[in-house]
Amino acid sequence: xxxxxxxxxxxNADARRAGTQPYSRKNRxxxxxxxxxxxxxxxxxFLFVGTFxxxxxxxxxxxxxxxxxxxxxxxxTSKFTANDSTTAxxxxxxxxxxxxxxxxxxxxxxxxxxxxASAVTAADGSAASQVSVQYxxxxxxxxPGLLTSRLTITRVAEMRLRS
Numbered sequence: 065x066x067x068x069x070x071x072x073x074x075x076n077a078d079a080r081r082a083g084t085q086p087y088s089r090k091n092r093x094x095x096x097x098x099x100x101x102x103x104x105x106x107x108x109x110f111l112f113v114g115t116f117x118x119x120x121x122x123x124x125x126x127x128x129x130x131x132x133x134x135x136x137x138x139x140x141t142s143k144f145t146a147n148d149s150t151t152a153x154x155x156x157x158x159x160x161x162x163x164x165x166x167x168x169x170x171x172x173x174x175x176x177x178x179x180x181a182s183a184v185t186a187a188d189g190s191a192a193s194q195v196s197v198q199y200x201x202x203x204x205x206x207x208p209g210l211l212t213s214r215l216t217i218t219r220v221a222e223m224r225l226r227s
Contacts, residue, residue, distance in 0.1 A: 068097040107172045117205045121215055122165060124201050128217045131159035131179075132197040136221035143225055146183035147192040153179040156192045156197055165202040175216075176200040186224055 079199035135152035139145050153172035156179045160166050165176055178198040186192035198218045206212050 085203040113205055114207060114210075117207065120204045121201065124199065124215070125217055127160050127163055128197050128199045128219050132154035132195050132219040132221040133183065134159050135179060135181065136193060136223045139195055140223035140225055142227050143183065143191060146191070146225060147181055149179060149181045152181040152195050153177075160199070164197075166199075176202075181226075184222065186222065191225045192222050193225060194220060196220045 107177045134156045138155055139148055139152055145151070149172070156172065156177070157166070157169065160177070169177055176199060179195065181193060181195045184192050184194045196218065197220075198216065199218065204216050
């Protein structure tokens, strides 16, 4: 009995002679990676932008904390400096020198930066100094639904008076 060649073998040979290849499984899945990347790209970009933006806000938060601590260290030196908001303001401004929207600020009476120092009584009944630093960040990258405007950060530092 004579065997006949398979029909697909004959089609493949004809396609090779004509310079075209028949559709194979490999050729049918070639564009899937591009489509998957196109579908995931908005999510990845949103994630990257959110991380980038959050880094700016965290840097601002850490800087405001340090400014409050430095100003409280100065005001806690004596009972005469406990209410010195002017020097506390200048020390806070020196600590916040790398914040973008504070380059032209020279006083601490209104937003974006408010610094106040006051003499208080600590929890243990001793005299203490309290410094409050309030900072309103610039609007970096607005994220709809989460961060559409500026973020206001307030930090309070309290230290017992040394003398």
